[in-house]
Amino acid sequence: MIKKMMKKFLSTKNSPFQNEPEQKVFHQQFNGDLQIIEQKLKQAFGNTADLIIENIQFGQKQGLLVYLNTLTDWQVISSKILLPLTEAANQQEQVFTESDWVDFGQETFSGAEHTFIKEEQKIIDDIINGQAVILIEGFISVLSIKVLSFENRGIEEPTTQTIVRGPKEGFIENIQVNLSLIRKKIKNPALRFEAFTVGSETSTSVYLAYMDGIINKKILQEIRKRLNDIQTNAIFDSGMLEEYLVDKTFTPFPLLYNTERPDTIASHLITGKFAIIVDGSPFVLTAPTTFSDFLSVSEDYYQPFLMGSFIRMIRYLSFLIALLLPSFYVAVITFHHEMIPTQLLISIITQREGIPFPAVIEALLMEITFEVLREAGIRMPRAVGGTISIVGGLVIGQAAVEAGIVSNIMVIVVALTAISSFVAPVYSFAVSTRILRFGYIILASILGLYGVFLGMIFLVAHLTSLRSFSVPYLSPIAPFKLQDHGDIFVRVPAWASKKRPSYLQTEKPSKQPDYNTPTPPKKRGGAS
Structure with missing residues (x-):
C-alpha cells in the first residue's frame, strides 16, 4: 500500500522531483542564423555573468564572438582573435563563400589551436571547455579557438608518497601537465592516451593510458567498456571514479592503485598495466593491481x-x-x-x-x-x-x-x-x-x-x-607462480629481471634481453 502511494505521489504533476530543470541538448547543426543561436546560447547558459557574447564585423557580414571570461585569457583573445579580425577588416578583405571563410580561418589563426565545428551542442561544449567560438552570419562552419587559461599549482614533490632517492616531481590538478609528465618518462610512440568524458553535469575529462603492444587486449577492452558504461552526474576526483570501475565486491582493500608519482605510473605502464588520469585530480589510478603492489614503492628500484x-x-x-x-x-x-x-x-x-x-x-x-x-x-x-x-x-x-x-x-x-x-x-x-x-x-x-x-x-x-x-589479488602468491617471485617479498637485481609478470598475460612477456653483469678485470701479474 505504501509503495503504491509513493508511486502515485511521484507520478503526479505537482511532484517536487519534476520541477528540477532538465539539461537541454541541442542536436541539430548550426544553420547560420545568429539571432537563433544567440537565443539558444542564452537559454543554455541562463543569466550567468561570465558568458560574453560580442558582436563583430567581418567584412560585410555580421558575426558573434562567444566565450566564458572565467575560463579564457583576455590577452590571448585580444592578440590572437580580435587583432587579426581588425586587421582583416582594415584591409577590406572580403569573404564571399563558406570555403573562403574556412581558408581565411586556417590561414589567419594557424598560430593558435583551432578547429571548425558545425553542431550546436559542440559549440556549447567548446565554450564550456574554455574555447572562444566565432560565428559568421550565413556560414554553418563555426571557428573554435583554444584560449583556455587556468591558474595551476606548480609541480611539487608528492606529499603522500615521499622518497629519499628518486624523482621529486608529482602530479598536479591540470590533466595536460599530468599527461606531459607521463610522456616525458616514456618517450615511446607506443604510449597511447584515449580521451573519455564522464559526468552528465561536470563533463570531466578522463584519459586512459596504456602501452600498445604490451597490455593485454582483453583487459584493455574491459576498462574501455567500464568507462563507457559509467552513468553519473559528477566526477571531481579519481577516488569517485574508482568506485565505478572496481568489481562489485564488499572489501576494505583497494582494488585500484593510486599514486601522485609519475615514475610509478610509468613503471606500471611499462609492466603492462593501464592508468586512469582524471582532470582536476593529482592522484592517478592504475590497474590491474595486486596485494604486493601496495607494499612496494618506486624507491625500491633506485636503491641497491x-x-x-x-x-x-x-x-x-x-x-x-x-x-x-x-x-x-x-x-x-x-x-x-x-x-x-x-x-x-x-x-x-x-x-x-x-x-x-x-x-x-x-x-x-x-x-x-x-x-x-x-x-x-x-x-x-x-x-x-x-x-x-x-x-x-x-x-x-x-x-x-x-x-x-x-x-x-x-x-x-x-x-x-x-x-x-x-x-x-x-x-x-x-x-x-x-x-x-x-x-x-x-x-x-x-x-x-x-x-x-x-x-x-x-x-x-x-x-x-x-x-x-x-x-x-594475491598473484603470484595464490595462484603460486615461482617465476614471478623475483619482485614480491624481495627484489632481484635489475639485470636479473627479464620477464614481465605472467599473471598480466601481456602481449610482450619479455622485458629485456639476457644481460651479464660486468666482471672485475683480472689482476695483472707482477712486473717483469
Whole structure:
C-alpha cells in the first residue's frame, strides 16, 4: 500500500522531483542564423555573468564572438582573435563563400589551436571547455579557438608518497601537465592516451593510458567498456571514479592503485598495466593491481637491490604488526598467560594492578583515541596539525596512565601499532589495515589466539577471492607462480629481471634481453 502511494505521489504533476530543470541538448547543426543561436546560447547558459557574447564585423557580414571570461585569457583573445579580425577588416578583405571563410580561418589563426565545428551542442561544449567560438552570419562552419587559461599549482614533490632517492616531481590538478609528465618518462610512440568524458553535469575529462603492444587486449577492452558504461552526474576526483570501475565486491582493500608519482605510473605502464588520469585530480589510478603492489614503492628500484629488499621486508613486517599486535596482546593477556615469560608476566600484572577495565576495553579505548588524534592532525591547519597530534598523544597517554585508566604496556602496544601503520606507502591500504584491526581485537577477546588465527584464515580466503580486472589479488602468491617471485617479498637485481609478470598475460612477456653483469678485470701479474 505504501509503495503504491509513493508511486502515485511521484507520478503526479505537482511532484517536487519534476520541477528540477532538465539539461537541454541541442542536436541539430548550426544553420547560420545568429539571432537563433544567440537565443539558444542564452537559454543554455541562463543569466550567468561570465558568458560574453560580442558582436563583430567581418567584412560585410555580421558575426558573434562567444566565450566564458572565467575560463579564457583576455590577452590571448585580444592578440590572437580580435587583432587579426581588425586587421582583416582594415584591409577590406572580403569573404564571399563558406570555403573562403574556412581558408581565411586556417590561414589567419594557424598560430593558435583551432578547429571548425558545425553542431550546436559542440559549440556549447567548446565554450564550456574554455574555447572562444566565432560565428559568421550565413556560414554553418563555426571557428573554435583554444584560449583556455587556468591558474595551476606548480609541480611539487608528492606529499603522500615521499622518497629519499628518486624523482621529486608529482602530479598536479591540470590533466595536460599530468599527461606531459607521463610522456616525458616514456618517450615511446607506443604510449597511447584515449580521451573519455564522464559526468552528465561536470563533463570531466578522463584519459586512459596504456602501452600498445604490451597490455593485454582483453583487459584493455574491459576498462574501455567500464568507462563507457559509467552513468553519473559528477566526477571531481579519481577516488569517485574508482568506485565505478572496481568489481562489485564488499572489501576494505583497494582494488585500484593510486599514486601522485609519475615514475610509478610509468613503471606500471611499462609492466603492462593501464592508468586512469582524471582532470582536476593529482592522484592517478592504475590497474590491474595486486596485494604486493601496495607494499612496494618506486624507491625500491633506485636503491641497491639488497637495501630495497630489506626495506620491503620491513614493510611486510610492519603490516603484520599494525594488523595483529593489539589483538595478540589482548588474546595473551586474557587467555594465554602461560605464553608470557614469568618475569614479563609479573611486570605486566604489576602495571595492570588497579586498571578498572579488561584488556579488550583498554585496547579499544586507546585505539579509538589514537584514531581521533590522527584524524584531528590531518584536518587541522598544517602549521598546528602535527603539534596537536604529538602533544595530544603524549598528554592523553601520560594522563591516562597516571589516572589508572590504561597501563604503560598498552600505551607501548598502541604506539608501536600506530607507527607501523604509517609505514604503508598507500594511504587507502593503510586505512583497510586500521579497520580490520578492530575486528581482530574483538575476536581475540572472545576466542583468544584461536580467534586471531580464525580471522587470518578468513582474511586469506577473502584476499584469494578478490580480482582486479580478472587478475587474482594475491598473484603470484595464490595462484603460486615461482617465476614471478623475483619482485614480491624481495627484489632481484635489475639485470636479473627479464620477464614481465605472467599473471598480466601481456602481449610482450619479455622485458629485456639476457644481460651479464660486468666482471672485475683480472689482476695483472707482477712486473717483469
